[in-house]
Amino acid sequence: MSTRLDERTTTELRDLLEVPDLPLALTRAEPSGVQARPVPPNALGPAMLGWMALVFGVCYLALPTAAALVGLYDGVLEGVLFNLPPFVLGTFVTVAVATAWRPRVHTDVHTARDPVLSAAAGGLLTWGLLHNTAPFLRHFPDFAGGELFAFVGVNVVEMLLIGMMLASFTRSRLVSFALGGLFQLLVFGLLAALIAI
Numbered sequence: 001m002s003t004r005l006d007e008r009t010t011t012e013l014r015d016l017l018e019v020p021d022l023p024l025a026l027t028r029a030e031p032s033g034v035q036a037r038p039v040p041p042n043a044l045g046p047a048m049l050g051w052m053a054l055v056f057g058v059c060y061l062a063l064p065t066a067a068a069l070v071g072l073y074d075g076v077l078e079g080v081l082f083n084l085p086p087f088v089l090g091t092f093v094t095v096a097v098a099t100a101w102r103p104r105v106h107t108d109v110h111t112a113r114d115p116v117l118s119a120a121a122g123g124l125l126t127w128g129l130l131h132n133t134a135p136f137l138r139h140f141p142d143f144a145g146g147e148l149f150a151f152v153g154v155n156v157v158e159m160l161l162i163g164m165m166l167a168s169f170t171r172s173r174l175v176s177f178a179l180g181g182l183f184q185l186l187v188f189g190l191l192a193a194l195i196a197i
Helices: 007-017 041-069 076-101 114-131 145-167 173-196
Strands: none
Touching: 041 076, 041 145, 076 173, 114 145, 114 173, 145 173
């Protein structure tokens, strides 16, 4: 038995069921046909705040606690207290800029992951350089082997998660790379300012 319906039968069936034509926006698009769409500022801000709260919970609470339980990390509470103010301030500045900028958010999960990896790479490169040159931070050679592995691993996860958000604003690898680096510069600058006060 054939499952194909001719045009006349399809029209009669639609009329019988009184199903209106669906607007294009509600029909399923092919992966290559998904377009970037503007997100209202009142939706973008809460979405970004929620995502960054998740990032903080995972990367500053859950993963360091898990690493501490197996002896690879020390000072979870001190780390939270040290990183919370610049992270929160950096998040609010990022949300304010994005809300004012009103980027077209790319929500297609089928697109290439290059922009996400580029944003993460830009952030990690900036983080690595600043972390090893700032006088108020421990440099990588000061860490024990397992502790360094856990510390770097948590930061890789953090920048991949943040990179997912930043890369949704652009499909350009170069722009994504720059956004990742700028986010780290912002957080480090706020941390340095808070320490100087």
